[in-house]
Amino acid sequence: MFRTPQILIVGGGYAGFYAAWHLEKRLKRSEASVTILDPRPYMTYQPFLPEVVGGSIEARHVAVSLRRHLRRTTVLSGRATSIDHASKSVEARMNDGRDVSLSYDIIVVTAGAVTRTFPVPGIAETALGLKHVEEAVAIRDGLLTALDRAADLPKGPARSSALTVTFVGAGYAGVEGFGELLSLSQAAVKRYPEIEPHELHFHLVEASERVLPEVSAKTGAWVVRSLERRGARVHLRTTVTSAVGGEVVLSSGERFGSDLIVWTAGTAANPTIAKRSDLPVNARGLLIVRPDLRVGTDDHPVTDAWAMGPASTTGDAWGRDDAWAAGDNAAVPDLSRTASPPYVYTVPNAQHAVRQGKRLARNITRTLRGAAPRPYRHRSLGTVATLGLGTGVFEAGPVAIRGFLGWLIHRGYQVLAIPTWERKIRVAAGWITALFLGRDIVSLASVQRPRQEFVSGGRLEARPSSRTGDADAA
Ligand SMILES: Cc1cc2nc3c(=O)[nH]c(=O)nc-3n(C[C@H](O)[C@H](O)[C@H](O)COP(=O)(O)OP(=O)(O)OC[C@H]3O[C@@H](n4cnc5c(N)ncnc54)[C@H](O)[C@@H]3O)c2cc1C
Incomplete structure (x- = not known):
């Protein structure tokens, strides 16, 4: 019996949100069902974070609700902890603490990058x-x-x-x-x-x-x-x-x-993708993708045959492509700078992540309908x-x-x-x-301690810490 393919998007930031949004616009319900997994129920518009810092933009306004804008996508609140593409399953820790296993037919990996830290004392x-x-x-x-x-x-x-x-x-x-x-x-x-x-x-x-x-x-x-x-x-x-x-x-x-x-x-590769996935990554921990955003290389695309082992996955196999990636967690060839290997890669920014998310949605739609995917190409604006x-x-x-x-x-x-x-x-x-x-100049740091006034009943209980303004433990 025909079963509707299940598309699982890991990460609902720029690339993931746009991929889901455009899949909804293109695909009929009978063609595929889409699920998005992210610990946050919103996509963060990161270029506006500096203006949130400056108080020119209200914090809530840079958070684009996944549930409000993705009406046909199932939104799951949790974090992928590992990806096993050989068995087509993602292990996830849900926000309520449950560990679950999510199966899929097609995976889209758009989990972005993390802040790069160095072991500087303090x-x-x-x-x-x-x-x-x-x-x-x-x-x-x-x-x-x-x-x-x-x-x-x-x-x-x-x-x-x-x-x-x-x-x-x-x-x-x-x-x-x-x-x-x-x-x-x-x-x-x-x-x-x-x-x-x-x-x-x-x-x-x-x-x-x-x-x-x-x-x-x-x-x-x-x-x-x-x-x-x-x-x-x-x-x-x-x-x-x-x-x-x-x-x-x-x-x-x-x-x-x-x-x-x-x-x-700076930023570093997302550790779940770099270290806890069997999808191919480069030396920097970024997913290796082809110009059309399918995971793998031209010689070794990741397809349904991946379950039999990467070595068996040679040749062009569109129509069975089941792993895609875009945004900051992928090394996407920049065709506006190099048309063939060895490639240089698109820089990790919002301009590319948005367009890659849209291209990815178009390409999944094409492959589900039996057409060949098209390469991602964008010259910086x-x-x-x-x-x-x-x-x-x-x-x-x-x-x-x-x-x-x-x-x-x-x-x-x-x-x-x-x-x-x-x-x-x-x-x-x-x-x-x-x-x-003019701008608001009030600190609402006290929202971190909403019960303080209620519990203390106005009594002086703890001395504020000099560094954070938080109350020291009593
Ligand atoms: C302060 C700031 C300012 C910026 N300004 C600009 C700018 O002006 N112009 C520009 O082009 N770019 C800018 N950027 C860069 C741009 O925002 C990023 O390149 C872009 O967000 C990358 O999109 P993405 O979808 O790959 O990742 P993200 O948008 O970071 O999304 C990744 C998503 O994956 C989720 N996730 C992470 N791990 C997991 C997991 N294990 N399981 C499930 N979900 C997971 C995260 O919660 C997040 O929602 C800025 C970035 C910052 C931080």
């Missing part, structure tokens, strides 16, 4: 990343809480640490998050007569000789000058060697106390980045627009790029409101 205990909504909110609240605390402290090391922010890593996430937080701090400090603006110290630490590798060296140098003009310090060719107890030590020998440390030093309210860059080939106009292009591009009209309208409405009413 970082794991003190730093925050900037890849998820909760981290962006914690960074913003961390700064605002520190301003409140510093206002009550006498001049000295504790006050200076509270007013010092350190970002480690100057790629997209680092530079944009740093610029936005700098902008927020300078706006907020005006409301604190107890704090002089020159008491704020912002350090951006980068191991290489430049910032924002996605833009030209000239624009990168302009970004450094622009941040320095606003009072920040940019440490190039420098690493953080220790951050124990919030005492930052740089490879240059400089040291300073910093209560807010944000780690944005350029780069946009925010450096804080009113300052940004846009670069496409030889054209570079910096400053206010660059920032306007950034906002225009990103609001058009966030999926669904419902999200575009919410984000744009927030910007318009802020234009007339």
Whole structure:
């Protein structure tokens, strides 16, 4: 008896969300059923996280609900812990703690990357990343809480640490998050007569000789000058060697106390995909895919025959393709730069992840209908980045627009790029409101302890920790 193929998408971020969305648009119910597995019930629009840090966008508005926008897809809240393609099953730990085994006919792996860390003493205990909504909110609240605390402290090391922010890593996430937080701090400090603006110290630490590798060296140098003009310090060719107890030590020998440390030093392969899957990965732990996003190489595509062992899977076998991947967890050949092997690969960014997700949906539809999949091909549209309210860059080939106009292009591009009209309208409405009413400068760090007031009944119970503002254990 004919059974509807089951498509399982592991990871509902950019590539996974777009793949599911476009499969829904293309496939009839009778052609396949689609399930998406992600520990988060939403797709995070990561390019807006820096504006969540800066308080220009409400945190909830960068979270695109999977259930609201994927109406025919089954949404499972859990994390894949291993993939066994030979038996076509995924082991998953659901958010309620259950371990389940999910079977499938076709797998789409779009689990993205994770924040890359190095064994720097003190970082794991003190730093925050900037890849998820909760981290962006914690960074913003961390700064605002520190301003409140510093206002009550006498001049000295504790006050200076509270007013010092350190970002480690100057790629997209680092530079944009740093610029936005700098902008927020300078706006907020005006409301604190107890704090002089020159008491704020912002350090951006980068191991290489430049910032924002996605833009030209000239624009990168302009970004450094622009941040320095606003009072920040940019440490190039420098690493953080220790951050124990919030005492930052740089490879240059400089040291300073910093209560807010944000780690944005790049991304690494998703460990589940790199280490707990039998699908082929390269030396960096990224899934090996063909230009049409089927997992495998031209010589060794992963097909139904994979169950018999990778060695038996030679030749073209479209129509039986059952493993696909896209986005930051895949090494996708960049046909706009190399037409044949050895390939160079698409850079891990949202621009590619979105388009790969759509191409993947089209190709699965084609193969299910007996047609050959088509290769993914996309020439970069350029780069946009925010450096804080009113300052940004846009670069496409030889054209570079910096400053206010660059920032306007950034906002225009990103609001058009966030999926669904419902999200575009919410984000744009927030910007318009802020234009007339200014930004909110209240820290809601207390939402982490919602029962405190109820349990204590207003009694003084615990002394707040100097670093986080959290209450120490009683
Ligand atoms: C702060 C910041 C700013 C950025 N700005 C830009 C920008 O301006 N322009 C640009 O082009 N790019 C930008 N990027 C990069 C861009 O956001 C990523 O390249 C893009 O999100 C990659 O999409 P993806 O689908 O591969 O992964 P993601 O969008 O990260 O999605 C991966 C999903 O998989 C889920 N997942 C992870 N592990 C598992 C598992 N084991 N089981 C199930 N699900 C799992 C995650 O919860 C997540 O939902 C930025 C990134 C950051 C962090």
